Amino acid sequence: MENKHIASEIVRVENVRKTYHDNGVPVDALRGINLVVSQKDFSVIAGPSGSGKTTLLNIIGTLDKPTEGKIFLDGEEVASKNRRELADIRLKKIGFVFQAYNLSPVLNALENIEFTMMLRGIPADERKRRGLTLMEQLGIGELADKRPNEMSGGQQQRVAVARAISNDPRLVLADEPTANLDSATAAKLLDLMEQLNHESGITFVFSSHDPQVIERAHRLFILKDGQIISDKKNV
Amino acid sequence: MTSKIAWRNILRNKRRSLILIISIMIGVIAMILTDAFSVGMMQQMLTNQIGADAGYIQIHKSGYQANPSLKNSIADAGLIRAVLAKEQSSCNVSERLRTLGLVSSASNSAGVAIVGIIPGEEKKVTTIHKYIVKGNYLSENTDEILLSTATAEKLRVELGDKVVIMASRLDGSVGSEACRVAGIFETYDSGFDQTHVYIPLRTAQQMLGVPDRISEFVINPYDTKQTDLIALRLASALPHDDEVLTYKHMLPVLVMQIQVYDETIYIFYAIIAFALLFGIINTMLMAVMERTHEFGVDMAIGMSNKRIFTMILTEAIYLGIIGTAVGIAVSCAIFIPLSHSGWNLATFSESLNSLGIGTTIYPILTASSLINTVLIIPISATIGAMYPALRAMKLQPVEAIRTV
Ligand SMILES: Nc1ncnc2c1ncn2[C@@H]1O[C@H](COP(=O)(O)OP(=O)(O)OP(=O)(O)O)[C@@H](O)[C@H]1O
Ligand SMILES: [Mg+2]
Numbered sequence: 081m082e083n084k085h086i087a088s089e090i091v092r093v094e095n096v097r098k099t100y101h102d103n104g105v106p107v108d109a110l111r112g113i114n115l116v117v118s119q120k121d122f123s124v125i126a127g128p129s130g131s132g133k134t135t136l137l138n139i140i141g142t143l144d145k146p147t148e149g150k151i152f153l154d155g156e157e158v159a160s161k162n163r164r165e166l167a168d169i170r171l172k173k174i175g176f177v178f179q180a181y182n183l184s185p186v187l188n189a190l191e192n193i194e195f196t197m198m199l200r201g202i203p204a205d206e207r208k209r210r211g212l213t214l215m216e217q218l219g220i221g222e223l224a225d226k227r228p229n230e231m232s233g234g235q236q237q238r239v240a241v242a243r244a245i246s247n248d249p250r251l252v253l254a255d256e257p258t259a260n261l262d263s264a265t266a267a268k269l270l271d272l273m274e275q276l277n278h279e280s281g282i283t284f285v286f287s288s289h290d291p292q293v294i295e296r297a298h299r300l301f302i303l304k305d306g307q308i309i310s311d312k313k314n315v
Numbered sequence: 316m317t318s319k320i321a322w323r324n325i326l327r328n329k330r331r332s333l334i335l336i337i338s339i340m341i342g343v344i345a346m347i348l349t350d351a352f353s354v355g356m357m358q359q360m361l362t363n364q365i366g367a368d369a370g371y372i373q374i375h376k377s378g379y380q381a382n383p384s385l386k387n388s389i390a391d392a393g394l395i396r397a398v399l400a401k402e403q404s405s406c407n408v409s410e411r412l413r414t415l416g417l418v419s420s421a422s423n424s425a426g427v428a429i430v431g432i433i434p435g436e437e438k439k440v441t442t443i444h445k446y447i448v449k450g451n452y453l454s455e456n457t458d459e460i461l462l463s464t465a466t467a468e469k470l471r472v473e474l475g476d477k478v479v480i481m482a483s484r485l486d487g488s489v490g491s492e493a494c495r496v497a498g499i500f501e502t503y504d505s506g507f508d509q510t511h512v513y514i515p516l517r518t519a520q521q522m523l524g525v526p527d528r529i530s531e532f533v534i535n536p537y538d539t540k541q542t543d544l545i546a547l548r549l550a551s552a553l554p555h556d557d558e559v560l561t562y563k564h565m566l567p568v569l570v571m572q573i574q575v576y577d578e579t580i581y582i583f584y585a586i587i588a589f590a591l592l593f594g595i596i597n598t599m600l601m602a603v604m605e606r607t608h609e610f611g612v613d614m615a616i617g618m619s620n621k622r623i624f625t626m627i628l629t630e631a632i633y634l635g636i637i638g639t640a641v642g643i644a645v646s647c648a649i650f651i652p653l654s655h656s657g658w659n660l661a662t663f664s665e666s667l668n669s670l671g672i673g674t675t676i677y678p679i680l681t682a683s684s685l686i687n688t689v690l691i692i693p694i695s696a697t698i699g700a701m702y703p704a705l706r707a708m709k710l711q712p713v714e715a716i717r718t719v
Contacts, residue, residue, distance in 0.1 A: 143615055143712040164619055171617025182612040182716070186323035191316075196616050198316045243616070 091117035096149030109135040111306040125287045127303030133287035142166045175244030177254035181236040183228040189239045190224040214242045234265035321629040339638025347646040351678035366442040370533035388530040406536045409436035410529045412519045416482030420470035431519025440535045450474040450498035460494035463508035464501045490522040588695040595699030603703040611715025620708040627704035635696030
C-alpha cells in the first residue's frame with residue numbers, strides 16, 4: 081500500500097502561478113493557487129469567465145506548465161517529466177471531458193471510445209467489449225456506429241465521458257462539460273458522473289459556472305482573478 | 316486501428332487526397348514513360364547503327380579501327396575464314412572491302428565511304444537492303460552501285476545513270492570504276508546516308524587493285540546476347556595481328572551515351588522526387604494544420620508524439636502506394652500499345668533522322684525503371700510527410716486545442 085497521505089490525495093497544487101504573454105503584455109491568469117483534491121472528490125472549480133478555470137484545469141491535467149509552483153499527481157511531481165512521460169500519465173491516469181466534446185469526427189462513437197484503449201495497447205476484442213459495456217452503462221448503447229455529426233450534444237458528451245473513463249482513470253477533468261447542453265441533458269450527464277463517482281470511485285474535477293454543476297459539488301473552489309477566494313467542503 | 320484512422324482521414328478530404336494521388340501518379344508516369352522512351356530511343360539508335368552498317372562483331376587486321384586505310388586491310392583472309400567456318404552454327408558472316416573515295420557525276424561529286432559488299436551475304440548481317448526506296452538492291456552484276464537519296468540529289472543522277480567512283484590504290488595511284496545506279500536507299504540516319512555508297516566486293520577489289528584483300532568480316536550472332544562470348548572465342552582462336560571488335564568498340568560514343576544516360580536518369584528521378592516532395596510537404600502540411608485542434612485533443616487524451624507522427628506518415632504511405640499503383644497501371648496502359656505500334660514522331664522526323672533514330676520510337680520498359688519508381692516515389696511521399704508530421708508533433712496541446 082502507498083503512504084496514507086499520498087493515497088488519499090490525488091491532486092496537489094502548490095503556489096501555482098501562470099503568466100501568459102499576450103502580444104508581449106503579461107496576463108496573470110493564475111496568481112498563487114494552492115489546493116488539494118482528495119480521492120473520490122466530486123469537486124468543482126467555479127468562477128466568472130476569465131478567472132482562470134481552464135488554465136488551472138489544463139495545468140492539473142499536465143497539458144500546460146505553470147510559470148511558477150508545483151503540481152503533484154498521486155504524490156508525484158510532474159514538472160520533471162518529459163512530453164512522452166506526460167502523455168503516458170494522461171493516458172493512464174487522467175480522463176478529459178471538454179466543453180466542445182472534441183470527439184474525433186472520423187470515428188464513430190464506439191471507435192472514439194476504443195481509441196484511448198487502443199493507445200493503451202488493449203487488444204481489439206477486449207476494447208470492443210469494454211466499449212460496448214460502457215456505452216450500455218451510459219445509456220448510449222444504440223449509438224455505437226454513429227459519427228459525432230450524427231449525434232446530439234448530450235449524446236456526444238456521453239460518448240466523451242465514456243471515452244474519458246474507458247482506461248479506468250483515477251481522475252477525470254471536465255472543463256465546463258455542460259456549457260453546451262440544455263439543463264435537462266446536463267442534469268442527466270451529471271447524474272451519470274455522480275454515479276461513476278459513487279460506484280467506481282473516480283475523482284472528478286469540474287470547472288463550471290453552471291449552478292446545476294455547483295449544486296452537486298462535494299468540494300467547491302471559487303476562483304476569481306486567478307486566486308481561490310473560497311474553498312468549501314461538503315457543500 | 317491506425318490504418319483505419321489513416322484511411323478515414325484520406326477519405327475525409329477526397330478532393331485533396333485525389334490531388335495528391337494524381338500528382339504522385341503523374342510523377343510515376345513521367346518517370347516510367349520518360350525512361351521507356353529514352354531507353355527505346357537509344358536502343359533503336361544502337362540497333363539501327365548495328366543493323367545498317369556495323370554489325371555486332373567485326374574482325375579486322377590490328378590497327379584498322381584506328382586507321383581504316385587500305386594498307387591495314389586483311390591480305391590473307393584464309394585463316395580467319397577457317398576460324399569462322401567453325402562458328403557457322405552460331406552466326407552469319409559477310410566480308411567487305413571499304414575505302415574512302417569520291418563518287419562523281421557529270422554535274423557534281425561527293426566524298427564518301429565506298430563499301431564493297433557481297434550482296435547475298437551482306438543481307439544476312441546488315442539491313443541496308445531494307446532501306447532501298449527506288450530501284451533494286453545490288454544483284455550479281457559487277458557494275459552496280461547503291462546511292463542514298465541525298466547523294467543522288469547532290470549528284471543529280473537518277474536510277475540507271477552512270478557515276479564514276481575513284482579511290483587511291485595501295486601504290487598511290489588512283490583506281491576508278493564506272494557504275495550504274497541500281498538502287499537508291501534512305502536510312503533513318505541522314506548523316507550516314509550522305510557518306511556511304513555500296514558496290515559489289517569484286518568491283519571494289521578490282522578498282523583498288525587488291526583482288527584478295529578485304530577490310531573486314533562482319534559477324535552477326537543468331538543470338539545477339541552471345542555477342543561478347545563469340546567475340547571472345549574468336550579473339551582467342553585468331554592470332555594477335557587480327558582485331559576482334561564488338562559494337563561496343565565500334566560505336567563507343569553511342570555505348571557511352573547509353574552508360575551516361577543510365578547515370579543521368581537519376582538526376583531526372585531526383586527532380587521528379589523533389590517536385591513531388593514539395594507538393595506533398597505543402598498539401599500534407601495544409602491537411603495537418605487543419606487538424607491542429609484534433610491533434611491537440613489526441614495529445615490531451617494521451618496519444619504520444621510518436622503515434623501522431625506514425626499516423627500522419629501512414630496516410631502519406633497509403634497515398635504514395637495508391638498513387639504509384641495507379642501510375643503504374645496508367646503507364647502500362649500507355650506503354651503496352653505503344654510498345655507494339657511505336658510512337659510515330661513524324662513531325663520531328665528531321666531531327667530524329669539526323670540523330671539516327673528513325674521516326675517511330677518503340678518504348679522499352681526496363682525492370683530497373685519499374686523498381687526505381689516503386690522505391691523512389693512512395694519513399695519521396697513518405698519523406699515529404701515527415702516535415703508536416705514533425706510540425707504536428709511539436710504542437711502544444713493547449714494551444715492546439717484552442718485552435719478551431
Ligand atoms: N493562451 C493565452 N494567451 C493569453 N492569455 C490567455 C491565454 N489563455 C488564457 N488567457 C487569459 O488568462 C485568463 C484566464 O483564462 P481562462 O481561460 O483560464 O479563464 P476561464 O475561467 O476558463 O474563462 P471562461 O469561463 O471564459 O472559460 C483570461 O484573462 C484569459 O484571457
Ligand atoms: Mg474556460
